[in-house]
Amino acid sequence: MPIEIRALTPHIGAVLTGIDVRKPLTEAEVAAVNAGMDRHAVLVLPGQDITDAQQLAFTDNFGPQQAGANATMRAADFRLDPTFADVSNLDKNNKMLARDDRRRMASLGNRLWHSDASFRVVPAKYSILSGRTVVSRGGNTEFADMRAAYDALDDETKAEIEDLICEHSLIFSRGQLGFDEYLPEEKETMQPVKHRLVRTHPSSGRKSLFLSAHIGTILGWPRPEAMSFIRDLTEHATQREFVYSHKWTQHDLVIWDNRATMHRVRRYDDLNTVRDLRRTTTKSDGPTVAQEAA
Numbered sequence: 001m002p003i004e005i006r007a008l009t010p011h012i013g014a015v016l017t018g019i020d021v022r023k024p025l026t027e028a029e030v031a032a033v034n035a036g037m038d039r040h041a042v043l044v045l046p047g048q049d050i051t052d053a054q055q056l057a058f059t060d061n062f063g064p065q066q067a068g069a070n071a072t073m074r075a076a077d078f079r080l081d082p083t084f085a086d087v088s089n090l091d092k093n094n095k096m097l098a099r100d101d102r103r104r105m106a107s108l109g110n111r112l113w114h115s116d117a118s119f120r121v122v123p124a125k126y127s128i129l130s131g132r133t134v135v136s137r138g139g140n141t142e143f144a145d146m147r148a149a150y151d152a153l154d155d156e157t158k159a160e161i162e163d164l165i166c167e168h169s170l171i172f173s174r175g176q177l178g179f180d181e182y183l184p185e186e187k188e189t190m191q192p193v194k195h196r197l198v199r200t201h202p203s204s205g206r207k208s209l210f211l212s213a214h215i216g217t218i219l220g221w222p223r224p225e226a227m228s229f230i231r232d233l234t235e236h237a238t239q240r241e242f243v244y245s246h247k248w249t250q251h252d253l254v255i256w257d258n259r260a261t262m263h264r265v266r267r268y269d270d271l272n273t274v275r276d277l278r279r280t281t282t283k284s285d286g287p288t289v290a291q292e293a294a
């Protein structure tokens with residue numbers, strides 16, 4: 001079956017057909033996915049009815065895997081293999097989380113524009129999200145093109161932001177929603193990490209804005225000034241022309257490049273309908289900036 005890629009918007013997102021994710025990929029297939037990702041930053045592979053093991057094997061083609069971001073969960077509560085990020089509204093007994101469950105509170109941070117694992121020293125490269133059970137109303141995942149957003153800035157702004165460094169932490173993103181119920185050991189693992197605000201993609205060579213709801217300040221700036229500027233940049237970067245909104249069909253497999261995009265999930269009725277998406281994630285090449293010794 002020939003591999004075909006069809007763009008979904010002028011900037012971002014494409015549908016890729018002609019690959020069966022249940023089978024080991026050939027070198028040519030891996031190369032086609034990587035080339036499609038460098039161009040479109042988000043690829044939708046429809047009709048991929050896969051198991052967890054098949055998803056893990058597929059993910060291995062694209063770099064070392066990053067463990068799931070279930071930072072407010074105890075290992076005993078995991079529903080899935082801990083390599084996965086559990087993007088569902090279910091507990092380990094497959095029951096929907098209660099309205100006031102702290103795991104639900106924490107996951108509501110996914111409704112803010114973010115880049116996966118930007119709160120880690122080595123942030124994410126690809127996120128690979130499998131739609132096992134999808135909802136018919138709401139729950140779209142939206143993607144914004146941080147390369148196109150960077151390109152559209154004026155030269156003065158580009159010069160001003162070129163060497164800025166931001167601090168990222170889960171505490172900042174969840175704090176925006178008023179969530180702060182952390183255990184002391186959780187807080188310990190959520191120390192802010194530093195990242196460049198402008199990064200260059202290693203294979204496409206394109207510059208992009210490394211924005212994320214996890215940002216809590218810009219180094220050397222008064223915090224309110226930093227956060228109002230980050231808010232302005234985020235508003236600029238998530239204008240409709242830079243966004244692809246994905247409505248899920250069961251067995252969609254969606255891959256996005258966190259080095260070139262932000263994403264968010266839209267609201268859905270998570271108290272009454274089951275949504276079970278499972279994410280695997282690969283690591284990017286390394287830190288975007290040197291970190292101080294702890």
Ligand SMILES: [Fe+2]
Binds near residue numbers: 110114115116263
């Ligand atoms: Fe995410």
